[in-house]
Amino acid sequence: MISFAPDIFVFDGPAVSFYGMPYTTRMTIVRLKNGKLWVHSPIELHDELITQVNALGEVAYLIAPNKLHHLFVASWQARWPAASAWAAPGVAAKCQHLHFDAELTDKVPAEWQGEIEQCIFKGSPVMEEAVFFHKGSRTLILTDLIENFSPGHFTAWQRPIARITGILAPNGKTPLDWRLSFMKGRHKAKEAVAQFRSWQPEHLIVAHGECVHHNAMAFVERSFSWVGLPETEPEAV
Numbered sequence: 001m002i003s004f005a006p007d008i009f010v011f012d013g014p015a016v017s018f019y020g021m022p023y024t025t026r027m028t029i030v031r032l033k034n035g036k037l038w039v040h041s042p043i044e045l046h047d048e049l050i051t052q053v054n055a056l057g058e059v060a061y062l063i064a065p066n067k068l069h070h071l072f073v074a075s076w077q078a079r080w081p082a083a084s085a086w087a088a089p090g091v092a093a094k095c096q097h098l099h100f101d102a103e104l105t106d107k108v109p110a111e112w113q114g115e116i117e118q119c120i121f122k123g124s125p126v127m128e129e130a131v132f133f134h135k136g137s138r139t140l141i142l143t144d145l146i147e148n149f150s151p152g153h154f155t156a157w158q159r160p161i162a163r164i165t166g167i168l169a170p171n172g173k174t175p176l177d178w179r180l181s182f183m184k185g186r187h188k189a190k191e192a193v194a195q196f197r198s199w200q201p202e203h204l205i206v207a208h209g210e211c212v213h214h215n216a217m218a219f220v221e222r223s224f225s226w227v228g229l230p231e232t233e234p235e236a237v
Contacts, residue, residue, distance in 0.1 A: 005137035013043030123185030148172025148209035
C-alpha cells in the first residue's frame with residue numbers, strides 16, 4: 001500500500017495477461033470525509049489486503065470504471081456485502097453475472113459529491129471509461145485511458161509492441177487500438193479532455209504503469225494530444 005496523497009491509497013496487485021502482455025493491476029482507495037472508503041478498480045483479495053483495507057475504514061463503494069476492470073468485484077461484494085457497486089456504461093450488460101447498484105454517469109452521485117468529481121470519457125463504441133478527480137488533492141484517476149509502463153516491465157520481444165502501441169513511459173498514452181476506436185467520435189473525447197483542463201490536476205494515478213506526482217496536467221495534455229488531430233488525418237503512434 002502506498003499513501004499517494006492525503007486520504008488516497010494505492011495498492012498494486014499481481015499482473016494479469018492481456019493479449020499475451022503482462023498487465024499490472026492497481027486499485028485506488030479514497031477515504032471520504034465521513035470515513036467511508038471509495039474503492040476504484042478492486043484488485044484480487046487476500047488476507048493481508050483485507051487487514052490493510054479494514055484499517056483504513058468502512059468499504060462503502062466499489063467502482064468498476066470500464067469494461068475491463070471488474071474482475072474482482074464479486075469477491076469484494078462477498079467480503080463487504082453492504083457496499084454498493086457502481087459500473088461504467090456497458091459493464092452491467094457485459095457482466096450479467098455481477099450485481100451493480102447503479103450506473104456511473106457525468107453526474108456526481110450524492111454519496112461522494114463535493115469530494116470526487118467525475119465524467120464519462122465518450123466517443124468509442126468499445127471504450128467508455130468513468131474518470132474521477134479527487135478535489136482535495138487535485139488527483140486525476142484514470143484506468144486504461146493512459147497506460148505508462150516502464151520499458152523494463154516488458155521482455156525484449158514485448159517492448160517493441162508496447163512502443164508501437166504508445167504505452168511506454170515517459171510518453172504513455174491511450175493504447176493505439178483504443179485510439180483508433182475513437183475515429184468517429186473524437187469530438188466527444190475532446191469534451192472529456194476539456195473537463196480535465198477545467199480540473200487542472202496536479203497528480204495522476206493510472207492503473208497500468210508509472211503515475212505522475214507533479215504537474216500532471218502537462219503530462220495529460222501530451223498524452224491526449226491525439227484528440228486534437230483532424231478526423232481525416234492518419235492516427236499518430
